[in-house]
Amino acid sequence: MNTVLKVPKNCLITGGCGFLGSNIASHFLACGSRVVVIDALFRTGGESNFLWLNNQAEEGMFHFIKGDLADEVMVERVFKEHGPFDYICHLGGQVAMTTSLSDPRRDMKTNVLGTFNVLEAMRAHSPDALLAYSSTNKVYGDLNHLEHKETDSRFVPIGYENGFDEMLSLDFASPYGCSKGAADQYVHDWFRNFGTKTVVFRHSSIYGGRQFSTFDQGWIGWFCRQALLQQRSLEDGEMPASFTISGTGKQVRDVLHAEDLVNLYHRAFDRAEQCAGEVFNIGGGLSNSLSLLELFSQLRAILGMPQDLVFERLPVRQSDQRFFVAEIGKAHQILGWQPTVDANQGLKRMLEWTKASM
Numbered sequence: 001m002n003t004v005l006k007v008p009k010n011c012l013i014t015g016g017c018g019f020l021g022s023n024i025a026s027h028f029l030a031c032g033s034r035v036v037v038i039d040a041l042f043r044t045g046g047e048s049n050f051l052w053l054n055n056q057a058e059e060g061m062f063h064f065i066k067g068d069l070a071d072e073v074m075v076e077r078v079f080k081e082h083g084p085f086d087y088i089c090h091l092g093g094q095v096a097m098t099t100s101l102s103d104p105r106r107d108m109k110t111n112v113l114g115t116f117n118v119l120e121a122m123r124a125h126s127p128d129a130l131l132a133y134s135s136t137n138k139v140y141g142d143l144n145h146l147e148h149k150e151t152d153s154r155f156v157p158i159g160y161e162n163g164f165d166e167m168l169s170l171d172f173a174s175p176y177g178c179s180k181g182a183a184d185q186y187v188h189d190w191f192r193n194f195g196t197k198t199v200v201f202r203h204s205s206i207y208g209g210r211q212f213s214t215f216d217q218g219w220i221g222w223f224c225r226q227a228l229l230q231q232r233s234l235e236d237g238e239m240p241a242s243f244t245i246s247g248t249g250k251q252v253r254d255v256l257h258a259e260d261l262v263n264l265y266h267r268a269f270d271r272a273e274q275c276a277g278e279v280f281n282i283g284g285g286l287s288n289s290l291s292l293l294e295l296f297s298q299l300r301a302i303l304g305m306p307q308d309l310v311f312e313r314l315p316v317r318q319s320d321q322r323f324f325v326a327e328i329g330k331a332h333q334i335l336g337w338q339p340t341v342d343a344n345q346g347l348k349r350m351l352e353w354t355k356a357s358m
């Protein structure tokens with residue numbers, strides 16, 4: 001807990017039983033904030049995260065409302081009954097690219113209408129709050145118009161070797177890109193038009209405890225699980241069953257541990273006046289970037305496995321970026337924030353969490 005930073009008194013966390021939301025909720029409960037969570041419990045692990053939060057909260061400090069953010073009446077009622085809030089962390093969302101393709105209407109309702117409902121309820125009932133929105137680097141599109149070089153282990157975009165800053169053009173691709181991008185722009189615009197204090201964080205890949213990874217969401221956790229399963233087979237003297245990846249495995253992301261993400265959201269509240277109206281690219285930065293192939297060799301080394309991980313390649317996923325690394329200088333400059341958990345240390349922690357939750 002960082003005692004130097006200002007602590008919110010009454011904090012609303014949408015998606016507070018998800019991976020990131022529950023980490024942020026736990027942190028603010030430990031800081032002494034009253035925490036109100038709206039979550040539809042759509043995700044695997046949601047109930048477990050709810051119980052985890054409920055068990056650590058002091059009496060009267062944690063309130064959970066099970067509801068759909070697309071329900072305007074419910075959202076407004078929460079603001080009226082539990083507000084005014086001084087901090088709103090808007091993390092509730094449809095998060096999987098695959099689901100956005102199979103059910104684009106639900107994706108749009110949650111991400112666009114849900115965000116709109118939160119913004120309008122905030123404007124009416126918590127006008128002095130800061131709202132932080134968890135957007136995504138997918139708002140920049142697949143970036144496939146860029147030329148990439150290919151090394152043995154990764155793609156590198158020519159001219160953007162150190163990553164991308166916030167000046168990169170928006171280019172919404174896929175239903176998920178469109179819904180997150182539309183919400184990102186609504187959040188940004190509510191500051192411009194109405195003076196509502198909002199900040200947009202465009203996240204790269206985040207991983208850590210309380211993340212219940214699945215095949216299509218939370219790739220670091222998913223591959224940690226695959227590595228642990230293969231290690232177990234080898235220890236039992238069996239041939240490990242292969243898993244699948246999409247594309248060559250040379251696609252690169254900068255990875256950020258949840259502990260650093262929590263610190264970011266706290267710093268934003270502390271510097272609300274400086275960050276209101278701003279957009280930040282957030283990730284682990286170039287020094288914490290990994291391709292799938294690089295991740296697999298790090299996992300093998302950490303687990304001390306006698307052979308490489310066994311996998312098969314599927315076609316490239318739709319709208320998949322070959323390289324995304326966030327240039328995080330702006331967040332450092334305005335928020336005094338930078339990652340502290342490096343990728344290797346974070347992977348060791350992720351393996352421990354994954355093993356414990358298997």
Ligand SMILES: NC(=O)c1ccc[n+]([C@@H]2O[C@H](COP(=O)([O-])OP(=O)(O)OC[C@H]3O[C@@H](n4cnc5c(N)ncnc54)[C@H](O)[C@@H]3O)[C@@H](O)[C@H]2O)c1
Nearest residue numbers: 015017018019020040041042043068069092093134203206
């Ligand atoms: N984790 C990452 O790497 C990452 C990267 C980029 C952006 N983000 C964004 O951060 C946010 C949180 O991501 P996460 O990894 O914690 O995902 P998560 O799926 O663990 O959490 C999202 C939560 O939102 C809830 N939710 C979904 N639809 C809802 C609805 N209609 N009404 C109410 N609740 C609903 C889910 O039940 C879940 O608990 C998301 O908006 C996501 O797009 C995450």
